[in-house]
Amino acid sequence: MSAAGSISSAERRFSLLVTVLAFALPVIFVLVPLAIFLVYSFFSVDQGTIVYTPTLGNYVRFFTDPIFLPVFWNTIVLCVSVAVICILLAYPAAYFLTTLRGRWRYALLMLLLVPLLMSYVIKIYAIRSILGLNGFLNKALVAIGILHEPSTLFVFNMNAILLTLSLLLIPFAILPIFLSLERIPQTLLRASDDLGASGLQTFLRITLPLSLPGVASAASFVFVLAIGDFLTPQMVGGISGFTFGRILYSQFGTAYNWPFGAALSVALAIVVICAILVGERSGRNRGTSL
Amino acid sequence: MNALPRPSTIFLAAITTLVAVLLYSPLFVPIVSSFFAISHGNVDWSSPTLSTYVALAENHDILAALRTTLIVGICTVILSVVSGTLLALYYHGRRSGRSILQFIIFLPFLMPPIISGLALLIFFREIGLERSLLTVVIGHTVFVLAIVYRTVLMRLQSMSRTLVEASYDLGATGWQTFWRIILPNLSSAMVGGAILAFALSFDETMITILVTGTQSTLPVRLWAMMRLGFSPDINALVALILMFTVLLCVLAARFLIPRQMATERS
Numbered sequence: 001m002s003a004a005g006s007i008s009s010a011e012r013r014f015s016l017l018v019t020v021l022a023f024a025l026p027v028i029f030v031l032v033p034l035a036i037f038l039v040y041s042f043f044s045v046d047q048g049t050i051v052y053t054p055t056l057g058n059y060v061r062f063f064t065d066p067i068f069l070p071v072f073w074n075t076i077v078l079c080v081s082v083a084v085i086c087i088l089l090a091y092p093a094a095y096f097l098t099t100l101r102g103r104w105r106y107a108l109l110m111l112l113l114v115p116l117l118m119s120y121v122i123k124i125y126a127i128r129s130i131l132g133l134n135g136f137l138n139k140a141l142v143a144i145g146i147l148h149e150p151s152t153l154f155v156f157n158m159n160a161i162l163l164t165l166s167l168l169l170i171p172f173a174i175l176p177i178f179l180s181l182e183r184i185p186q187t188l189l190r191a192s193d194d195l196g197a198s199g200l201q202t203f204l205r206i207t208l209p210l211s212l213p214g215v216a217s218a219a220s221f222v223f224v225l226a227i228g229d230f231l232t233p234q235m236v237g238g239i240s241g242f243t244f245g246r247i248l249y250s251q252f253g254t255a256y257n258w259p260f261g262a263a264l265s266v267a268l269a270i271v272v273i274c275a276i277l278v279g280e281r282s283g284r285n286r287g288t289s290l
Numbered sequence: 291m292n293a294l295p296r297p298s299t300i301f302l303a304a305i306t307t308l309v310a311v312l313l314y315s316p317l318f319v320p321i322v323s324s325f326f327a328i329s330h331g332n333v334d335w336s337s338p339t340l341s342t343y344v345a346l347a348e349n350h351d352i353l354a355a356l357r358t359t360l361i362v363g364i365c366t367v368i369l370s371v372v373s374g375t376l377l378a379l380y381y382h383g384r385r386s387g388r389s390i391l392q393f394i395i396f397l398p399f400l401m402p403p404i405i406s407g408l409a410l411l412i413f414f415r416e417i418g419l420e421r422s423l424l425t426v427v428i429g430h431t432v433f434v435l436a437i438v439y440r441t442v443l444m445r446l447q448s449m450s451r452t453l454v455e456a457s458y459d460l461g462a463t464g465w466q467t468f469w470r471i472i473l474p475n476l477s478s479a480m481v482g483g484a485i486l487a488f489a490l491s492f493d494e495t496m497i498t499i500l501v502t503g504t505q506s507t508l509p510v511r512l513w514a515m516m517r518l519g520f521s522p523d524i525n526a527l528v529a530l531i532l533m534f535t536v537l538l539c540v541l542a543a544r545f546l547i548p549r550q551m552a553t554e555r556s
Contacts (some may be wrong), residue, residue, distance in 0.1 A: 019387070022380040025373055026394040029432050033413035034397065037405075040412055093309045096302040108306075110543065115313040117489050117535050121509045122528050125516050126316035136319070167312055174309075199298070228402020231495060235516060248404060252500065258412065265405050272402060 041262035050259060058263035068247065068264070075244040076271065078162060079226040083173075083219045085166040090173035090218065095207075097174075098181045109178060116171045124235045127164045131155050131236070156238025164236050165226045172225060173218040180214025181207070213282070220279025224272050244268065317532055324525035345523035352527060355511035359492055362423060362507055366430040366491040367484045373431070374438030375480060379472075381439075382446045399436040406433065407500035414501065421503035429497045434490045438483035441546065445479035446472075482545035489538050 042054040062068050097109055115123070130136045131154040138150035154160055184207060192202040230245030237243065248268065251261030325338045346352065377395065381388050398406040407429065414425050453475070457467040495509040502510060512524065 018380065022377055023387070023391060026377075026391060026435075029410075029413075029428060030394050030397050033409035034401075034405075036413055036416055037409035089305065089309050089312075092302050092305040096299075096306040099299065099302070110539070112306075112310060112313060114536065114539050115317060117493070117539055118317055119493050119509060119512075119528070119531055119535075121493075121495055121512045121516070122320065122531070123316045125512070126319045126528075130315060130319060136315075167316065170309060170313060224400075224402065228404055229496075230404055231513065235513075245402075245404060248408075252408060252411070261408065262412070265408055268402060269405055272400075272405075276400060 037262050038266065040259050041266050043259040043262075045257045045259055048256060058260045061260065062263055062267060071242055071247060072244050072267065074158075075227060078158060078243065079165075079223050081162055082165045082169060082226045083222040085162070086170050086173040086222045087177070087215060087218055089166075090170055090177055091211075091215065094174050094177040094181055094214075097178055109174075112174050113171050120168065121231065123168060124164060124232055127167055128155070128160075128236050131160055131163060156236065157240045158237070160236040160238070161233050161241045161243065164232050165229065168232065169222045169225055172221045176218040176221065177211060177214040180211045180217075184210045216282040217279045220275045223275050227268065227271060227275075317528075320525040320528040321532060323522070324529045327522070342522045342526040345521070346526040346530075349521075349523055352508070352511065352523070355506055355508045358423065358505050359507040359509075362426050362430060363488045363491040365427045366434060367487050369427065369431045370434045370438045370487045371480055371484050374435050374483065375442050375476065377435075378439050378442040378446055381443060395439055396436045398432045403433070403494075403496035404500070407497035410497070411500050421501055423503070423505055425501045425503070426498055426507065429501045430491045430494055433494060433497055434487040437486050437490065438480075441479050441483035441486065442476055445476055449475050478545045482542055485538055485542040485545065489535065489542070 040050075041058055042056070044051045044053070044055050044057055093112065097105055097112075100108060128135075132138070133150050133152060133155060135155070137154060138147070141147040142150060154163060188206055188210075189202055192206050197205070228245065230243070230249040233241055233243040233246050234249070237246065244264070245268075248261055248264045251257045251264060255261075324342050325340070327337070327339050327341055377391070381392060410425070410429050410432070411421075414421065419425060449472075453471055454467055457471045462470070493509060494507075495513060498507050498510050499513070506514070515521075515524070
């Protein structure tokens with residue numbers, strides 16, 4: 001770098017080599033697999049072997065078969081509901097954190113984020129035992145007198161998936177909302193106070209609008225994580241809780257139809273990309289209007 | 291904070307408490323029950339015992355899965371820290387093609403794991419690579435690379451340019467500057483990234499299920515066992531893993547947070 005121009009051609013060759021190496025790993029192990037995957041969605045299966053002739057059959061099947069579109073739609077509705085529940089719980093908690101001072105603020109934030117790093121599978125199992133027929137929730141509801149006998153409302157159905165996913169994903173909603181709330185300049189709040197606004201007015205007209213980018217990215221985060229999950233529905237969904245992720249997963253196991261599974265994944269990927277773009281876009285627009 | 295009157299603060303605190311209880315209840319239940327014996331599906335609350343921990347020490351299936359998880363985790367950490375750091379250095383130093391590279395690195399992290407996992411599954415099949423621990427390590431590395439890369443890149447960008455310039459002024463070569471200035475400055479970010487990578491690899495289930503061969507990691511093993519219901523010694527395992535995870539969190543926070551908060555303030 002500090003050397004003279006005499007070795008510049010060697011240096012240029014070296015820098016080309018570095019560039020090739022830098023791109024090799026991500027391209028070989030990320031881009032190529034995804035490309036092959038996309039190509040696979042245009043193949044078909046005949047008696048357990050994959051036929052390598054391009055066809056649109058998988059996509060036609062996805063749109064015409066009466067099974068797939070309704071499940072696809074129901075899963076999207078389910079995941080939007082999960083995102084809404086997570087935000088309704090996470091927003092007040094994140095707001096509360098920003099009212100705290102100094103060390104407490106970050107200690108409590110840490111406390112609410114630590115469950116993220118705890119084993120996903122174990123949490124699903126524990127939640128299933130809490131929601132189950134003999135679980136804590138049923139026992140508590142019976143004890144309070146809301147229910148007369150344990151209910152099967154919370155186990156092996158869509159409700160169970162909804163509750164479990166919400167519980168698992170709340171921390172993912174807390175962090176972006178907290179960060180956007182924390183970024184709001186205190187001077188704005190004080191100015192609003194000085195100008196005679198009540199606490200509620202300040203919240204509705206200053207804090208809430210300025211924190212919406214965080215809410216948008218929290219929502220898209222939670223939605224994307226929820227829709228890509230097949231472990232939770234598989235564990236707590238039972239027979240009636242059938243989601244898109246489960247159908248997808250089954251194409252690679254029991255059904256052994258990889259090309260069709262790949263086509264379903266493309267549909268999933270499109271929804272995910274849309275969700276990320278919407279989250280990003282609404283976040284950025286609000287952000288620049290500050 | 292006088293923005294809100296008293297009752298609303300109480301309301302907010304109550305919801306925060308509720309959220310904390312909700313988040314911790316699935317962790318609390320197995321830990322508490324790990325200290326009590328279970329017979330015929332009922333917990334015997336009368337006498338605390340360590341019998342589940344003893345049973346765990348004799349559960350060879352689980353211990354083998356734990357060992358596999360650790361091996362995969364360590365390999366993943368080494369691969370992802372080395373390549374993540376190199377990529378961050380590359381990204382930091384050059385201009386052409388950088389954003390494409392960054393986009394590719396982040397793809398597996400943004401895509402649902404089922405898609406990344408399936409793409410790798412088909413890829414391994416097409417290139418004739420048998421499913422094994424190697425394919426699991428590749429899957430994990432691809433997945434955690436973005437985290438390590440981002441952690442190191444953030445530190446690189448917050449590093450003062452004058453340090454490197456001073457090193458050159460004092461006559462150091464490129465390599466000397468790298469080994470004695472850049473690398474030491476990056477080390478805590480690399481360690482923090484390594485801890486995060488390990489934690490993610492330790493818990494990664496969805497990709498692993500798809501690309502693993504006969505040996506399964508701990509989460510995959512647990513997932514398979516769950517269909518039948520757990521034996522009580524799993525509660526003991528859960529308690530131990532949770533303690534281990536808290537330790538990892540504290541460590542990661544030590545390496546990552548102080549410097550970042552310091553740079554935010556300045």
